Each structure stands twice: as structure tokens, then as C-alpha cells.
Amino acid sequence: MARYKDSVCRLCRREGLKLFLKGDRCYTEKCAIERRAYAPGQHGQARTKFSEYGTQLREKQKVKRIYGLLEKQFRLTFAEAERRKGVTGENLLNRLESRVDTFVYRCGFANSRNEARQLVMHGHFSVNGHTVNTPSYILRPSDVVEVREKSRKVERIVRALEAVDRRGVPSWVELDKGALKATVKSTPVRAELTLPITEQLIVELYSK
Numbered sequence: 001m002a003r004y005k006d007s008v009c010r011l012c013r014r015e016g017l018k019l020f021l022k023g024d025r026c027y028t029e030k031c032a033i034e035r036r037a038y039a040p041g042q043h044g045q046a047r048t049k050f051s052e053y054g055t056q057l058r059e060k061q062k063v064k065r066i067y068g069l070l071e072k073q074f075r076l077t078f079a080e081a082e083r084r085k086g087v088t089g090e091n092l093l094n095r096l097e098s099r100v101d102t103f104v105y106r107c108g109f110a111n112s113r114n115e116a117r118q119l120v121m122h123g124h125f126s127v128n129g130h131t132v133n134t135p136s137y138i139l140r141p142s143d144v145v146e147v148r149e150k151s152r153k154v155e156r157i158v159r160a161l162e163a164v165d166r167r168g169v170p171s172w173v174e175l176d177k178g179a180l181k182a183t184v185k186s187t188p189v190r191a192e193l194t195l196p197i198t199e200q201l202i203v204e205l206y207s208k
Helices: 008-015 023-027 052-067 071-081 088-095 100-104 111-120 157-164 201-204
Strands: 125-127 146-148 171-178 181-184
Touching: 008 181, 052 201, 071 201, 088 100, 088 201, 100 111, 100 125, 100 146, 111 157, 111 171
Parallel strands: none
Antiparallel strands: 125 146, 146 181, 171 181
């Protein structure tokens, strides 16, 4: 399977904002954006003026990198969002937020989406009592995600839960820290996606 193997801090610098790809490090002064708030590479500090297409492309790349998807995965997700009733841009973000790896990150069982994806693939979580090891599995309201019995002492999960209060838990997530489980209360709310995402630019890009 293809995957990005370079420094993820370069991705944040390329987009010019924190994408929170390295968990705890992103909240410290060691964050690359804090030290070098310009794009990587020889011409990173040069002024760049994007065309309309360039602006749309950068927005798509940013969202892809936030959620850790490759181009084909992202395009398929967009196609599914486009088929559904409602606003395509909001459908896209709802679809991305409903992935089990994103939910695991959102409820505090992992420090980053990349870590959440790895934990899901290694079979540390169950959904409604059944083990799920596919990060793209889509959750629905009332689904219960639980840390499996054999995984309750995994250091990365325990350490992530200790820091969950700093990041906060969205309103559509009901977290039971003691039982190491979380419930999907409702469909993800667009207003609680705090990163600056302009989904309409992505819709316009794919509509060309």
C-alpha cells in the first residue's frame, strides 16, 4: 500500500498552518510551524501568488493531508459525498469525520490521526462488539467504539487518554474514559471542525 514516508512537519509548513499530524509535539515550541513558518525547500520563503485553480488545489491537498488520505481514496470519498442528498462540501467533511480512524482520534484514544489509523489496522478496537481493522469503516449514530480487552493497557492508548482534556471531545461523541469506549451520538457537526477548511473550493475543483 502506498503511503507518505517523509517528514509530516513538511506538510504543515507547505500548507502554512498546523495540521496536528504529530500529536503532542504540535502543542509545544518544537512544532515546525513555530520555528519555520514558511514552505519547505529552496524557494520556501519566496512570495507565492496562487491562481484560482492553485487555490482550489491547495485546499484539496490540505484536507487530504489532515485526514491522511491518498488521491484515489479522497476522490472516491468525494464521489460518495456528491451522490448523497444535501450540500456536497458538508457531506464530504461528514464522511471524513465518520471514518473510524478519525473517530478514534476525536474521542482521544490516539494522539494523531496517523496513530489512530495504525491502532485500528492492528485490531485494537471493536465496533458494536465486532473487531474492525479497516480505517475507512464508516460509523453511524448509536455505534459504539470500544478498546478491546487485550488492548486496554497499550501504552499509546493510555497516554493519549491522559491528554484528551487538552484537545477536547466534540459534541457528537460520548466518551466513557473508565470503560474505554465511545458512542456516536449524532452526525458530525460542521461548526465544530475548528481547522480553517473551505470545502466549497474542493467542490469547485472537482466540478471542472
